Amino acid sequence: MSEKRENDNFTGYQLETGFLTRVRNWRDAIRPMVLIDALRVAGSPSYVLVTLVALLIAKSLLSIEPPAVVGPSLSGPLAWMSGWRSLVPTELNDSTWLTLVRASLAAFVLALPAAISMRAGAIHAAQRQPERLTVAARRVVQRGGDLLLVLVLPWVCVAGLTVPVFIVGMIARLGKVGWWMVEPLSILLLPFIVLIGLIAAGSLVATPLGIAAIAIEKRNDAFDALSRGYEYLYRRPIHLTFYLAVSTMLVFVIAIIANIVVLASAHVVGFAFALASGTKALPYVVGVMLAHLAPAIALTAAWGLIGATYLLLRKDANQQEIEDIAISPIDLHRAELPMLKKKPATEQ
Numbered sequence: 320m321s322e323k324r325e326n327d328n329f330t331g332y333q334l335e336t337g338f339l340t341r342v343r344n345w346r347d348a349i350r351p352m353v354l355i356d357a358l359r360v361a362g363s364p365s366y367v368l369v370t371l372v373a374l375l376i377a378k379s380l381l382s383i384e385p386p387a388v389v390g391p392s393l394s395g396p397l398a399w400m401s402g403w404r405s406l407v408p409t410e411l412n413d414s415t416w417l418t419l420v421r422a423s424l425a426a427f428v429l430a431l432p433a434a435i436s437m438r439a440g441a442i443h444a445a446q447r448q449p450e451r452l453t454v455a456a457r458r459v460v461q462r463g464g465d466l467l468l469v470l471v472l473p474w475v476c477v478a479g480l481t482v483p484v485f486i487v488g489m490i491a492r493l494g495k496v497g498w499w500m501v502e503p504l505s506i507l508l509l510p511f512i513v514l515i516g517l518i519a520a521g522s523l524v525a526t527p528l529g530i531a532a533i534a535i536e537k538r539n540d541a542f543d544a545l546s547r548g549y550e551y552l553y554r555r556p557i558h559l560t561f562y563l564a565v566s567t568m569l570v571f572v573i574a575i576i577a578n579i580v581v582l583a584s585a586h587v588v589g590f591a592f593a594l595a596s597g598t599k600a601l602p603y604v605v606g607v608m609l610a611h612l613a614p615a616i617a618l619t620a621a622w623g624l625i626g627a628t629y630l631l632l633r634k635d636a637n638q639q640e641i642e643d644i645a646i647s648p649i650d651l652h653r654a655e656l657p658m659l660k661k662k663p664a665t666e667q
Contacts, residue, residue, distance in 0.1 A: 374429070381422065477515055554636050
């Protein structure tokens with residue numbers, strides 16, 4: 320009995336295990352496979368229809384011809400600036416301002432279905448129970464103000480940072496003395512110039528990721544959403560580049576399939592309509608819808624992939640699980656502090 324069995328000897332804790340035993344499935348082993356699940360949103364007719372309608376509205380806004388400008392280029396509310404016209408570049412006329420307004424409206428029109436598709440793509444990537452389109456749309460519309468802030472805030476920051484540049488440019492108008500002052504002052508502008516570049520160039524990636532954050536996260540805060548977008552861009556640039564490369568290839572494949580299907584549909588329907596009506600042209604509405612159907616499918620797939628990419632970057636940067644998405648009413652319920660009940664006057 321005094322002899323110890325060989326199996327009773329303590330050899331230490333076995334903390335390390337094999338790679339295949341640590342992963343739950345192939346999605347954990349090959350992370351980009353999560354992106355494939357997000358493509359399911361492009362196969363939903365309702366989501367594609369919403370994208371198609373938004374695409375047609377945005378194109379209509381951008382195709383509106385501005386009215387002819389007669390007389391001073393700055394008129395109406397900007398007429399008081401006529402004496403300062405020399406300070407404003409010649410390109411900033413009524414046509415340019417109208418173009419900026421139309422582009423802003425088109426961007427906001429596209430942001431709403433983009434957020435809906437991003438949320439749907441993220442839910443598919445997380446393998447959670449899909450939401451109905453009406454539920455997702457109502458949630459996104461309720462956060463429309465935050466979506467608008469996500470679109471506007473980067474350029475508001477850029478405009479604020481250009482104020483020192485504008486002041487130095489005004490000093491340059493003082494002649495030779497002004498140019499002598501501009502040279503040393505321009506050195507002080509370098510931090511502002513670099514920061515403007517970081518914000519302006521980063522907004523091309525941070526804004527879509529911010530829209531995804533507004534649509535996915537339980538907290539609807541535009542500042543938090545944009546900070547997440549810039550954080551994931553500058554903290555995980557290699558991961559982001561890899562995910563974008565994979566997403567681009569997937570969208571390319573979806574676009575090819577969509578174009579083949581649309582072309583086949585157009586030829587078959589066109590032949591049947593011509594045989595029945597005696598004319599060669601399809602109805603105008605049908606032609607417009609078919610012409611924009613393939614881009615709408617590809618755009619829906621791209622937006623769904625952005626939602627899945629956001630989850631992957633969130634996992635890489637913050638170690639937050641991909642499945643962590645607020646969907647159920649319990650998850651969406653805001654945490655509230657307990658209320659203290661006041662005793663009746665008779666018990667005091």
